[in-house]
Amino acid sequence: AGVKGTTTERTFIAVKPDGVQRGLVGEVISRFERRGYKLVGLKLLVPSKALVEQHYGDLKGRPFFNGLVDYMSNGKAPVVGMVWQGKDVIRQGRKLLGATNPLDSEPGTLRADFCTAVGRNCFHGSDSHEAATSEISLWFGEKAVFDWKQALEPWIA
Numbered sequence: 085a086g087v088k089g090t091t092t093e094r095t096f097i098a099v100k101p102d103g104v105q106r107g108l109v110g111e112v113i114s115r116f117e118r119r120g121y122k123l124v125g126l127k128l129l130v131p132s133k134a135l136v137e138q139h140y141g142d143l144k145g146r147p148f149f150n151g152l153v154d155y156m157s158n159g160k161a162p163v164v165g166m167v168w169q170g171k172d173v174i175r176q177g178r179k180l181l182g183a184t185n186p187l188d189s190e191p192g193t194l195r196a197d198f199c200t201a202v203g204r205n206c207f208h209g210s211d212s213h214e215a216a217t218s219e220i221s222l223w224f225g226e227k228a229v230f231d232w233k234q235a236l237e238p239w240i241a
């Protein structure tokens with residue numbers, strides 16, 4: 085996921101099916117763009133059950149695991165996956181999203197602005213450099229991520 089702490093740092097951000105259904109894709113893109121982050125990967129897909137099970141491997145055995153996998157992969161609405169690049173983007177991305185439980189999210193964060201339920205919290209963001217690396221490779225693979233020269237770079241970094 086790029087080099088941590090530099091402008092090449094990368095994170096995986098997803099709009100989950102509830103967020104897509106509610107028309108929040110643009111809102112997410114807009115907030116990350118305005119912050120000055122660079123969009124280097126973008127795709128819309130219905131993920132396979134296997135992909136979601138791998139993505140949420142840490143949560144296997146939790147009571148909500150099967151429901152979570154089904155809601156992410158059942159195809160009632162797709163997921164929009166993104167890779168964002170920039171300084172401290174992993175930590176800042178989590179801040180833009182807000183706490184996992186929307187009821188604990190600070191006002192002004194995406195989850196506080198749009199959600200109330202932890203099981204329908206609309207968005208995902210990698211929580212560490214290791215997670216970002218494996219999630220980007222799982223959802224995109226290196227070839228689907230495209231670095232480009234951001235003209236704004238000298239002004240914001």
Ligand code: RTP
Pocket residue numbers: 143148152183184202203204205207208209210211
């Ligand atoms: P995410 O990966 O989706 O950004 O969430 P997170 O790391 O902040 O939180 P984590 O604890 O890893 O939970 C992953 C996702 O599982 C769902 N969840 N449902 N009690 C529940 O019903 C429950 N708890 C967690 C949420 O979709 C959460 O984002």
